[in-house]
Amino acid sequence: MIQSHYMIANAPRRQPLYVQIKQFLLRRIAEGEWLEHDALPSEWDLADEMSVSQGTVRKALTELVADGLLYRQQGKGTFVAPVLSDWGNALLQSPGVFDELPDRLSCEFLAISRMNASDDMAVALQLRRHAPMFRVRQLWRGQGRPVALDEAYLPAERFDGMEARWFRSGVGVYATLQQRFGVRVVERREQYRAVMLPREDANLLGLSGAALEEPVLSLLRLSVSSVGERVEWRQRYCLSRDLALLQKAG
Amino acid sequence: MIQSHYMIANAPRRQPLYVQIKQFLLRRIAEGEWLEHDALPSEWDLADEMSVSQGTVRKALTELVADGLLYRQQGKGTFVAPVLSDWGNALLQSPGVFDELPDRLSCEFLAISRMNASDDMAVALQLRRHAPMFRVRQLWRGQGRPVALDEAYLPAERFDGMEARWFRSGVGVYATLQQRFGVRVVERREQYRAVMLPREDANLLGLSGAALEEPVLSLLRLSVSSVGERVEWRQRYCLSRDLALLQKAG
DNA sequence: TAGTGGTCTAGACCACGGG
DNA sequence: CCGTGGTCTAGACCACTAT
8 A cells, every 4th residue: 555666666656655644644534534533543553554664654644734634632642633614714803903812703504506617717626618516605704793705616516416405504615525525625725805795795794875885805715625626716705894804824 | 052851851941952953043044144045054964063863953944944934955955045025925816817927016115204103003013002113115016007005014123223225126124124134024914804095095006086996905914023023014005906915825 | 976855764762641 | 650742863765966
C-alpha cells in the first residue's frame, strides 16, 4: 500500500511516503472510518501498521493538522477535526473592534432548486457550459436578526441525489457534503465587493424602505475539497451596517 | 546562545531549540545581516554554528517559510523573502472570475500627518487613549485609474523620526517599516464592510456625480509584526464597481 | 562533482494527561 | 504509572542546481 520511491530502482516517480500517508488517511477519514473528534491510532501504531518510522507519520499528521483536518492534544492523541463551518474562520464583529467575541450564528434553510451554471460558474468549477446545478439558499441570523443570505451552487451530477430535507435542520452546506458525500472542503478563495442588494433578496434580509439603499458586502466563494476538487460556488450577501466580516489574511 | 532545556536540570522552562533558532534568525534578519533574496548559510552550516542537528535547524526554517519570511529552492539554498506587500496575497480580479491574473498596482504617496489615536485604534494597537499617531495616506492605481485609498495609522512614539520622503517614491508602508525600523509584518486581521465613501475622500478616488452614490469596500486592518507587536491600523477603501478583492481564506 | 534542500530511519528523552 | 504527542540527534540517501 505505502511504498517508498527510494527502494524501487528505475520505477516511475512516486510521491514521498508522507504524502502517500496523508492521502491514505484522507481516504479513511472520508470513508467514515473515524468520525469527528474520534482519536486516530497513535503515531507509533500508524507507523507500525504502514511499516514506516514514527517521524514520517508525524510529518503527515502535521500537514493534516495544518490543513484543518485533524487536531492534536498533547498527552491524549490525534483527533478528527469537526468539519469546517460555512463561515470558515471568519467572524462578524463590530467595525473597528478586533478583540470582540462573535455572536453565534444560526442557519435557516430557505429552498433548494435546480438551474444551470452561469458561464463564470462553469469556468470556476471546471464544468461544461450550462452544466446542471443545485442552488441552496440559506439565511443566517445573529441574535435573531438576519445578517447574511447565502446562495450555494453545487454541481448536480457530482452531488446526485441531494435532498432538501438534509438541510432543514439548519445544517450547513459543508457539513452536508461531509456527511453525505465524504467531501471535506479545505480551501476557499473569496472575492469581496460592495454592492447594492438585488431588490428580490432584500425582503429576505428584512430590508425595506430606506434600508434598501444600504450597501451590502458581497462575498463570492470558490470552495475546493481536500483532494483538490472544486466543489462549490457561493454568493453571500452580508449586512454590514453594524457588523464587519473578520478574516485573518494569509 | 542557543541552549536546550533538556540538558539543564531544575532550570526554569525554556523554549524548544527550534523556537530559539527562529527568534535568533528573526533578529539577524531584522538587523539587516541578510537582505531580500540573500541566501542564508546552509542548514548544515547553521547547525554547526549553533551546535544543534540539521533536523532542528530545518524545523525552524520550515516554520519561517510558512510565516512568509524565507523561501527555499531545492538544490540552491534558503533565501530571505521580499517584504510582504501592502496588499499581502490579496488581488484585484473581475467579479466572478477566479483564475484571472491581476494588474500590477502602483502606489502614489499623498500625505503624512500627525493626529491622535481614536478609541478603537488605541485599544486595537494596545496604546493609551489619544496616543500620538502618524497618518500616511496613499492612493493605489491599476492601469492608471484609482482603485483604492489607504490611510495607515502608525504609533508615533514607536516609529519616531518617520519622514514623508521615505514614502515619496511610492514605496509601501510595510517596506518602509522593514527598511527603516527592521519591523516585518507577518499577520494581519482584516474587517470587511460595504460603505458609502466619505464625501471628502471621493475626489481622491476620482469619483463625482452619480459615482458618489456607489458603495465601496471598506477594509479595516490590524497588522502584527514577526515578534507579535501590533504595529499598524489601516483603513482602505476599494472601488468595487469593476473589481473584487480576492483572498484565500484560512 | 560538489553543495544544497528534501526525505527517511532508529533511537532517545521530555512533557502532558489520565488512571 | 503508562501511553500519548513533542523535541532532538546522528546518520543515510535522494533530487535538484550549478560548475
